[in-house]
Amino acid sequence: MKNFWKNCGHSLLALDANGQMRVTDSFINSYLDRPEIIPVSESCESERTLHYELKKNPRKPVSASCISELKNPEGRENYRHLIDFRNRLIRLNTIEACYLNTFKNKGVDIPPVFLNEMVQIILRQVLNCSEDAMHLRAAEIFFREQQ
Missing domain, CATH: 1.10.150 (DNA polymerase; domain 1)
Structure with a gap:
């Protein structure tokens, strides 16, 4: 599949030895x-x-x-x-660790825009090899406001 969600920042990250998305x-x-x-x-x-x-x-x-x-x-x-x-x-150091850390404390203490961007980036990585456009569209429910 073509590169999707190009503006989410996924391409600006580096994968570490464990496949985690390292912050650059x-x-x-x-x-x-x-x-x-x-x-x-x-x-x-x-x-x-x-x-x-x-x-x-x-x-x-x-x-x-x-x-x-x-x-x-x-x-x-x-x-x-x-x-x-x-x-x-x-x-x-990684998007995944930052996302998990967000929920370890009482309540989410970062603005929704950052949380939504982390979710989009994580989903971008998870769906990296997906060939089904419907999977990508369905995943957007997790980070895009729905009408």
């Missing part, structure tokens, strides 16, 4: 290109600098005080969620 710098970097994160004309210098530095080194440590310097409250919230998720990915 390219994968982390892809989150910096999201519209919620990429600087806009109104972004303050602190936000532009943070974004630039993270693009150069997506694993760069980011402190809470660095995020608090961002002038836009929505920007601070977006970066706080992103950095928390990124730190979890780095600490756990």
Whole structure:
């Protein structure tokens, strides 16, 4: 089957010796290109600098005080969620471990967008050799809003 769900980030991951999807710098970097994160004309210098530095080194440590310097409250919230998720990915090293860890604590503590993306990536890997388009369409129920 053709490459499906091309924008889910699956191709930016690397398989480790156990077949787990290891988090790469390219994968982390892809989150910096999201519209919620990429600087806009109104972004303050602190936000532009943070974004630039993270693009150069997506694993760069980011402190809470660095995020608090961002002038836009929505920007601070977006970066706080992103950095928390990124730190979890780095600490756990694979998408599978990060997904499982999400449910070990009381309640899910990451935004739904990250959870849905992990589900899509895991399903992308599971269905990698599927030749049945209906399997792929049916799998979308797990990460796409249904109407």
